[in-house]
Structure formats: C-alpha cells, structure tokens
Amino acid sequence: MNQRQILLNPGPVTLSDRVRAAMTKPDLCHREKEFATLCLEILDMISKVYPGAKEFQPVMLTGSGTSAVEAMLQSFAPAAKKTLIVANGVYGERMATMLTKQGKPFELIKGDWVKGIDLEAAENILNKDASSFAAIATVHHETTTGRLNDFRPLAKLGAKVGLGLMVDAVSSFAAEDIDFDNLTAVAATGNKCLHSIPAISFVLAKKDLLDSGKSEAKSLYLDLFEYYKAQKNGFSPFTQSVQGVYALHEALREFQDLGGQTARLKTYLSRRDAVLDLLASIGVKTLIPRDTFSSYLTSYIVPPGKDYDKLHDALKAAGYTIYAGQGNFSGQIFRIATMGDIRQNEMDQLLALLKTHLT
Numbered sequence: 001m002n003q004r005q006i007l008l009n010p011g012p013v014t015l016s017d018r019v020r021a022a023m024t025k026p027d028l029c030h031r032e033k034e035f036a037t038l039c040l041e042i043l044d045m046i047s048k049v050y051p052g053a054k055e056f057q058p059v060m061l062t063g064s065g066t067s068a069v070e071a072m073l074q075s076f077a078p079a080a081k082k083t084l085i086v087a088n089g090v091y092g093e094r095m096a097t098m099l100t101k102q103g104k105p106f107e108l109i110k111g112d113w114v115k116g117i118d119l120e121a122a123e124n125i126l127n128k129d130a131s132s133f134a135a136i137a138t139v140h141h142e143t144t145t146g147r148l149n150d151f152r153p154l155a156k157l158g159a160k161v162g163l164g165l166m167v168d169a170v171s172s173f174a175a176e177d178i179d180f181d182n183l184t185a186v187a188a189t190g191n192k193c194l195h196s197i198p199a200i201s202f203v204l205a206k207k208d209l210l211d212s213g214k215s216e217a218k219s220l221y222l223d224l225f226e227y228y229k230a231q232k233n234g235f236s237p238f239t240q241s242v243q244g245v246y247a248l249h250e251a252l253r254e255f256q257d258l259g260g261q262t263a264r265l266k267t268y269l270s271r272r273d274a275v276l277d278l279l280a281s282i283g284v285k286t287l288i289p290r291d292t293f294s295s296y297l298t299s300y301i302v303p304p305g306k307d308y309d310k311l312h313d314a315l316k317a318a319g320y321t322i323y324a325g326q327g328n329f330s331g332q333i334f335r336i337a338t339m340g341d342i343r344q345n346e347m348d349q350l351l352a353l354l355k356t357h358l359t
C-alpha cells in the first residue's frame with residue numbers, strides 16, 4: 001500500500017512529509033539534554049498556540065487524547081466534592097466513566113446527542129446546590145456528532161458560583177477558537193488538529209493550580225503534578241515517546257510556518273464547506289444543523305438505499321478512509337473529518353468520489 005492514505009476519521013491524521021521524516025532522526029535517550037531541549041521547545045510552542053492562554057502551563061505525557069482527559073480528571077477533580085459533567089455525546093459521557101473508575105463523586109447531565117449542551121439543566125443544579133460541587137467539566141468539540149459546543153456560558157455560570165471549568169478540547173485544540181476565561185484546565189493531543197502522530201498528549205492547566213501542588217490523583221502515571229515538577233527542566237518521570245516528540249516538534253513548527261491557529265481554522269473551514277456544499281447539492285442530509293458543526297468534522301445520515309460499509313469500502317479502495325457513527329449512531333450516520341495534511345487535488349478527488357458513490 002504505497003498510495004497515500006487520506007484519513008477522514010477524526011484523528012489520527014494524514015501526516016505531512018516533513019512530520020513523517022522527523023521520526024527517522026537518530027535514536028535518543030529521554031534522559032539526555034537534547035531530549036529535554038526538544039520538550040521545552042514543544043511546551044513553549046504549545047503555550048503560544050493561543051495568546052489568551054498566558055496563565056496556563058502545558059504539561060505533556062505519552063498517551064492518546066484519552067490519557068490527557070483522564071490525567072486532567074485524575075489530577076484536578078476532587079475526591080471530596082462533586083464534579084458536574086455536562087455531556088452531549090460519547091466523550092462527555094466517557095468523563096463520567098473515568099470518574100466512576102477513579103471513585104470520585106460527580107453528577108452527569110446526560111444531554112441529547114443531537115442537541116447543544118444543556119445549560120439550563122446546569123443552571124438548575126448549580127442554583128440549588130452549588131456548594132456540593134468543586135468543578136465543572138465538558139467537551140468542546142463533541143466528535144460523536146461534529147458539534148462545536150459553546151462552553152463560554154457554562155464557564156460564566158461556573159465563575160458566578162466560584163467553580164472552574166475543565167474542558168476536553170482534544171479534537172479542537174489548535175484549530176477552533178478557545179476562550180480561556182474561567183477555565184482551569186484544557187486537555188488536548190498532538191494527533192488531531194496539530195497533525196502529529198498519536199503519541200504525545202497534553203493538558204494546559206492554570207499555573208497557580210499546578211504550583212499549588214494539590215494533586216487529587218489516585219494514579220501514578222496520570223498525576224500531572226509529577227510531570228509538571230520534572231518538566232521544569234524538560235524531563236518526564238517516565239519514558240516519553242521519543243519519536244512522538246520528534247514528530248510533534250516538527251508538526252508544531254509546520255503549524256507555525258503555515259500561520260498558526262487562525263490559518264488552520266481558515267483552511268479547515270474551506271475544506272469543510274466544500275464537502276457540505278457537495279453533499280447538500282446531492283441531497284445527503286446532515287445529522288445536525290450545518291451552522292453547529294466544528295470547522296472540520298461533519299456527520300451525515302446514510303441515504304436511504306445506501307449501505308455504510310459499502311460506501312466505506314469503496315472509498316477506502318480509492319485511498320480515502322471515512323468514519324462510522326459511534327454508539328447509537330452506528331450504521332445510521334457517517335462522518336467526514338477534513339483534518340490533517342490533505343492536498344487540494346486530494347480534496348477534489350474526494351468530492352468526485354463522494355458524488356459518484358452517493359448519487
């Protein structure tokens with residue numbers, strides 16, 4: 001399979017040649033100063049992705065996006081008071097599973113997957129009983145449907161009663177706009193909008209929170225406070241993915257060369273709109289309203305008379321991997337993520353293929 005594979009799943013992504021080449025650099029021990037230098041540069045580049053994140057410090061660890069979300073909850077969700085989870089999809093509900101496994105108290109607002117986050121429910125709960133909560137958690141881009149949740153009203157609501165918001169921004173960081181006001185921590189990863197390999201994920205947390213040293217972790221590997229201490233000199237308590245660090249370093253340099261977050265958002269929007277326009281023109285219906293989608297992930301109802309598996313296999317044979325629905329949506333919808341290193345001729349071919357196989 002030497003043909004370029006264009007991944008249209010929401011991570012991992014099609015790599016650029018320069019990121020792939022970076023992984024063939026010489027082997028390196030993670031206790032050597034060259035490795036520490038690379039890590040410090042990565043942390044510096046991550047902290048500059050959003051000018052609004054000045055009070056936040058990234059902490060990186062080896063693991064996929066889930067490890068960043070779980071490390072965030074491990075380290076910051078308290079054992080003594082509840083966390084309010086405001087969910088509208090698989091990833092929000094997964095945070096509740098994580099807290100269950102950690103033995104920490106929470107309340108879950110299990111919102112409708114095709115609706116926005118339920119602010120009213122959150123408001124009612126907090127109006128009644130804010131003092132039994134210590135934190136709020138939600139998902140920015142709910143990848144289940146492709147919906148970009150506006151968490152700002154929730155962050156404001158939390159601030160009114162003295163609660164900070166933790167955000168799973170695994171599938172939005174580096175592309176979507178993020179307002180850091182009233183947030184305490186943001187979990188993200190290298191292998192989605194930053195276009196690196198699945199290997200290194202990270203959490204941006206308020207510096208004063210990290211400096212407080214008050215870890216709530218009941219896990220050794222996922223305790224961000226330990227990473228924070230070690231990484232002041234560029235190191236890590238455990239072996240990091242060295243090739244993953246090479247790849248992420250190069251991906252961040254490429255990201256900067258291409259114009260950073262605002263440029264990435266623009267690129268994503270133009271690709272996404274091309275797919276939305278084409279599918280609308282041939283009558284394929286979106287799962288949620290067009291104006292609620294994130295910049296790169298859209299979801300569609302499998303048209304009557306069409307079969308998801310057949311569509312998937314036909315596109316895959318041509319080098320394009322689309323993505324199925326999760327959970328309740330399995331077999332009912334398909335998703336297209338136009339993230340990663342996709343060239344214009346590949347976008348053109350994708351549109352032609354979709355037209356052929358969906359009409």
Ligand SMILES: *Cc1c(COP(=O)(O)O)cnc(C)c1O
Pocket residue numbers: 010011064065066067069091139141142143168169170171189198
């Ligand atoms: C992809 C994703 C995750 C999990 O990331 P993995 O890399 O699969 O572990 C978590 N949250 C959201 C919103 C995601 O899209």
